[in-house]
Amino acid sequence: MLELIDVSVAYGNISALKGINLRAQPGQITAVLGANGAGKSSLLKAIAGLVPVVSGEIRVNGRDLSRMPAHLRAREGISLAMEGRRLFRGLSVEENLSLAWSFGPRSSPFAQALEQVYDAFSILKDRRHSKAATLSGGQQQMLILSSVTIREPAFMLLDEPSLGLAPLIVAQIFKFITDYASARQTTVMLAEQMAAMALKVAHHGFVLRHGQVVMEDTSQALTQADVVTQLSAAYL
Numbered sequence: 692m693l694e695l696i697d698v699s700v701a702y703g704n705i706s707a708l709k710g711i712n713l714r715a716q717p718g719q720i721t722a723v724l725g726a727n728g729a730g731k732s733s734l735l736k737a738i739a740g741l742v743p744v745v746s747g748e749i750r751v752n753g754r755d756l757s758r759m760p761a762h763l764r765a766r767e768g769i770s771l772a773m774e775g776r777r778l779f780r781g782l783s784v785e786e787n788l789s790l791a792w793s794f795g796p797r798s799s800p801f802a803q804a805l806e807q808v809y810d811a812f813s814i815l816k817d818r819r820h821s822k823a824a825t826l827s828g829g830q831q832q833m834l835i836l837s838s839v840t841i842r843e844p845a846f847m848l849l850d851e852p853s854l855g856l857a858p859l860i861v862a863q864i865f866k867f868i869t870d871y872a873s874a875r876q877t878t879v880m881l882a883e884q885m886a887a888m889a890l891k892v893a894h895h896g897f898v899l900r901h902g903q904v905v906m907e908d909t910s911q912a913l914t915q916a917d918v919v920t921q922l923s924a925a926y927l
């Protein structure tokens with residue numbers, strides 16, 4: 692289980708997160724919702740160790756990792772797919788996957804891991820020798836997700852994977868995340884401005900506003916909630 696206890700983050704004297712308490716369970720997708728600047732990316736970066744916490748604890752299976760450097764947290768199974776498409780653009784699809792695999796626990800041979808990726812996203816197989824830079828937005832997001840999952844993370848942090856993608860592609864990507872999380876019992880945190888879409892696949896969620904949790908509930912309850920309706924309306 693991933694648990695945040697009273698976590699605060701600041702950039703200089705700009706406070707980005709103020710006393711965040713939340714939990715995310717294995718095999719479940721936890722949505723982190725909120726408007727522009729609410730603190731979603733800061734939250735995921737704090738968990739991955741890319742921004743320091745001012746105070747509070749980040750507990751992974753009961754152990755506080757909040758002072759551990761990012762590369763060691765990655766070894767504990769925490770993997771973050773950052774907002775915006777970060778790939779090795781000059782490398783091919785397969786070279787990107789090979790590099791990602793080399794950073795993981797490599798519990799299965801690369802060929803087998805690759806086969807699983809290509810089973811999920813056959814378009815990546817068709818384009819396996821193409822440079823990442825030449826892929827469409829949707830294909831790049833598929834490659835990013837595959838690069839995360841090929842490292843076999845226990846905790847998968849996804850920052851706006853739907854950004855700029857067509858609804859059909861988003862549905863495909865979200866289905867992949869759902870299937871992966873339940874098959875591997877991965878703890879998934881999904882940060883999204885697109886509340887309605889995220890809540891369709893999440894089990895429960897948190898709404899951030901100005902760096903604070905203003906609401907926490909099941910996806911079903913949040914879908915009905917005014918704050919989420921407003922959030923969704925803002926991005927229609």
Ligand SMILES: Nc1ncnc2c1ncn2[C@@H]1O[C@H](COP(=O)(O)OP(=O)(O)OP(=O)(O)O)[C@@H](O)[C@H]1O
Pocket residue numbers: 702705706707725726727728729730731732733734774884
């Ligand atoms: N590197 C930084 N330096 C200074 N302030 C920052 C930095 N990154 C984020 N902030 C500030 O921290 C707050 C939270 O930003 P954050 O990026 O976490 O929000 P977000 O919910 O991910 O927003 P978005 O939906 O735009 O991605 C904002 O007020 C933002 O301006």
Ligand SMILES: [Mg+2]
Pocket residue numbers: 731732733774850
């Ligand atoms: Mg963000």
